[in-house]
Amino acid sequence: MKPIRVIIVGGGFAAVQFAKNLRKKLGPPECEILLFSRENHMVFHPLLADVAGASINADAAAAPLRQMLPGIDCRTERVQRIDLASSEIEFEDGNGAPARMHYDHVVVACGAESNLGIIPGMIEHAFPFKVMRDAIDLRQHIVSQMEQAEASLDPERRRWHLSFIVVGAGFSGVEVAGEINELVRSSTRFYRNFRKHDVVVTLVHSQDQILPEVAPKLREFAGMKMRKAGITILLNTRAVAATHDGIEINNGQMLPGATVVCTIGTAVSPLVQRLDVPKERGRIRTAPDMRIEGHTNAWAIGDCALIVNAFDNKPSAPTGQFAERQGRQAALNLVRILKGEPTQPFRFKALGQLCSIGGYQAVAEMLGVHISGFLAWLMWRGVYLFKLPTWSRRIKVALDWSWDVLFPRDLSFLNIDSAQQLTHGYYRAGDFIHRRGEPARVFSVIEEGEVEILQAAEENQEAKVIDILGKGDFFGEGALLGNRPHETSIRARSVVRLVQVGSALFSQIAGTFAPFRELLAKTVTRRSGDLWRRLPGTKSLLEVEPLAALLDPLPPELLRKDATLAEAIKALNESPTGQLLILDEKHHLWGTLDRQDLYYIVARIALSPAEARGNSALRKLGELLPGDPVYVALGDSTLLASTLMLDHGITWLPVVQSKDDASPVGYLRAEKISNLLIQKLGHLEADHVRAAS
Numbered sequence: 001m002k003p004i005r006v007i008i009v010g011g012g013f014a015a016v017q018f019a020k021n022l023r024k025k026l027g028p029p030e031c032e033i034l035l036f037s038r039e040n041h042m043v044f045h046p047l048l049a050d051v052a053g054a055s056i057n058a059d060a061a062a063a064p065l066r067q068m069l070p071g072i073d074c075r076t077e078r079v080q081r082i083d084l085a086s087s088e089i090e091f092e093d094g095n096g097a098p099a100r101m102h103y104d105h106v107v108v109a110c111g112a113e114s115n116l117g118i119i120p121g122m123i124e125h126a127f128p129f130k131v132m133r134d135a136i137d138l139r140q141h142i143v144s145q146m147e148q149a150e151a152s153l154d155p156e157r158r159r160w161h162l163s164f165i166v167v168g169a170g171f172s173g174v175e176v177a178g179e180i181n182e183l184v185r186s187s188t189r190f191y192r193n194f195r196k197h198d199v200v201v202t203l204v205h206s207q208d209q210i211l212p213e214v215a216p217k218l219r220e221f222a223g224m225k226m227r228k229a230g231i232t233i234l235l236n237t238r239a240v241a242a243t244h245d246g247i248e249i250n251n252g253q254m255l256p257g258a259t260v261v262c263t264i265g266t267a268v269s270p271l272v273q274r275l276d277v278p279k280e281r282g283r284i285r286t287a288p289d290m291r292i293e294g295h296t297n298a299w300a301i302g303d304c305a306l307i308v309n310a311f312d313n314k315p316s317a318p319t320g321q322f323a324e325r326q327g328r329q330a331a332l333n334l335v336r337i338l339k340g341e342p343t344q345p346f347r348f349k350a351l352g353q354l355c356s357i358g359g360y361q362a363v364a365e366m367l368g369v370h371i372s373g374f375l376a377w378l379m380w381r382g383v384y385l386f387k388l389p390t391w392s393r394r395i396k397v398a399l400d401w402s403w404d405v406l407f408p409r410d411l412s413f414l415n416i417d418s419a420q421q422l423t424h425g426y427y428r429a430g431d432f433i434h435r436r437g438e439p440a441r442v443f444s445v446i447e448e449g450e451v452e453i454l455q456a457a458e459e460n461q462e463a464k465v466i467d468i469l470g471k472g473d474f475f476g477e478g479a480l481l482g483n484r485p486h487e488t489s490i491r492a493r494s495v496v497r498l499v500q501v502g503s504a505l506f507s508q509i510a511g512t513f514a515p516f517r518e519l520l521a522k523t524v525t526r527r528s529g530d531l532w533r534r535l536p537g538t539k540s541l542l543e544v545e546p547l548a549a550l551l552d553p554l555p556p557e558l559l560r561k562d563a564t565l566a567e568a569i570k571a572l573n574e575s576p577t578g579q580l581l582i583l584d585e586k587h588h589l590w591g592t593l594d595r596q597d598l599y600y601i602v603a604r605i606a607l608s609p610a611e612a613r614g615n616s617a618l619r620k621l622g623e624l625l626p627g628d629p630v631y632v633a634l635g636d637s638t639l640l641a642s643t644l645m646l647d648h649g650i651t652w653l654p655v656v657q658s659k660d661d662a663s664p665v666g667y668l669r670a671e672k673i674s675n676l677l678i679q680k681l682g683h684l685e686a687d688h689v690r691a692a693s
């Protein structure tokens, strides 16, 4: 008889236990078991903090699936979709090509993802703490911060390198803060330039107690020991933004730190998102026997599933302990089904909680007994050693831990060349992205928001805004190409997100990609301020001419973002100027539209596939236009407005109330500015400006 085919999606606690237990009960002639996992190893999450803190090596906390699971076909391939109707999975084969495979039973055990997107700037500047890569990267970063602190001559900068912030004081936050503290403080004796008291480790938690899952006495003990070890614990404090400099907390204060670890925020796996089954808070709802509600041959276990525990009728906690038990009991239920026996509901009494807090201390709640201190730490190590999936890992971890007791932690690291990297940056309004005189390290492209270029002013005078750059614009090229420090400062005018290309990578692209090189050359010439230097009279006039005096009133027709294309065409035909402003729900400027924009919209619709076009006339402007127009505020100078028009090759420019209030108040026309120049300066310079635009 042909064996039944069981496909398991995932390679974590739940999937591994399911595969092991099913193979124990059914041999290859009866059952073919395939396990698809993104990684070829299982990560033992409870030891990730030890990897980050360099007390064990990374490979000790990651067990290769195919060595752990003999008799199971382990595939390191990502499953893209599960077609429950046809009982097939869709996955990417080894060459990245799409492939399909039929199953008799499928088990969804793909866990959850970390989600740094819940706090602005965390994606760009914080370390997540979920997979092995995160722990390895964090360890590298921590050691590199110590090296940079050693090399730094500026005490403030040194302290910044030695300041570590962990957001979230659940199990993983507490464990990682404890490990960072232990690694850095125990290593200070190998450095000459800083001491233990220079190290700052801060744990930021939104609730009034750390470790909300454990008993109050244990929490208090953990907090007391961590504070004694030098960790600052900020309770009832929320991180509201992360930047290159550190994090902003809810009272508006900025906590400086070169290292931010974010242990809060989980997201549903994209595979589960695509699955059309009953869910609760993103987790797949199952029947008591762990089959997906409404399905007879599809199962969901582990963190991605919402399984009610028959022991207390509560949803199972998203922990490794529950995931393992679910894996085991679901495999036994599948065997029961194949034998024609009734299945059993998931039932499990949790054994307890263990949390290491650094410095050979831990807290433990086992079978109702509370233990804390060194004994709890020994227990923590013993339990996790025993729970490791293979004997080879147990021996490896035991050796690493013994090494850690006898010898100092390993401070070697691979120096990553940041000049070759592509990174992302997040800045709040008012943050400096770089200051005049700082060395040039990156070429930045604006993904979102606006920045202003500031030119140094005379002593005691405020720097002048000489240009504004928006989405799609770039900066940093002049200093990189000229191999010199920045000549101007750049400040965020609103929230800004940047894509940043390291200097070496930038040189490679600029050296090989001809159109990019030409664009850079043109930009450098334009930004060098040549035009205004050649036209000193014009520059002085535009600097003092009030922008309000040149303002044209708002056009009679102001379109809303949700206006249709048909309405926009009608309004444009009726507009005396051929230019329209588009507003968002708050009546703030959202976009602009002229005949050329309309031409692009129509061309794009015409080129899109017929099925995507729909009824084009009824499509909303909000989905057809990119938004993010170029504009100035009433308080800006006419020189700045003229520079913007020249930079962007436009002949009209909307004007809004202020930097903080984007309500439109009118618009400027290049023609009006030229007329002013002709009147006041004569033809010569005005003709130059007209020619340039």
Ligand SMILES: Cc1cc2nc3c(=O)[nH]c(=O)nc-3n(C[C@H](O)[C@H](O)[C@H](O)COP(=O)(O)OP(=O)(O)OC[C@H]3O[C@@H](n4cnc5c(N)ncnc54)[C@H](O)[C@@H]3O)c2cc1C
Pocket (backbone or CB within 6 Å): 009, 010, 011, 012, 013, 014, 015, 036, 037, 038, 039, 041, 042, 045, 046, 047, 048, 049, 077, 078, 079, 080, 109, 110, 111, 112, 129, 130, 171, 172, 269, 271, 301, 302, 303, 304, 318, 319, 320, 321, 322, 323, 354
């Ligand atoms: C830092 C940290 C410390 C923790 N400490 C503890 C602890 O001390 N005690 C405890 O009980 N719990 C702990 N947990 C929680 C525990 O790790 C999780 O509850 C557990 O891992 C859930 O198991 P799982 O099998 O559902 O998912 P995971 O173990 O996350 O495994 C998911 C698997 O699915 C794979 N996958 C995802 N999408 C796809 C796809 N599309 N195709 C193929 N494969 C895919 C992934 O590669 C991964 O192998 C900790 C978690 C973290 C992050």
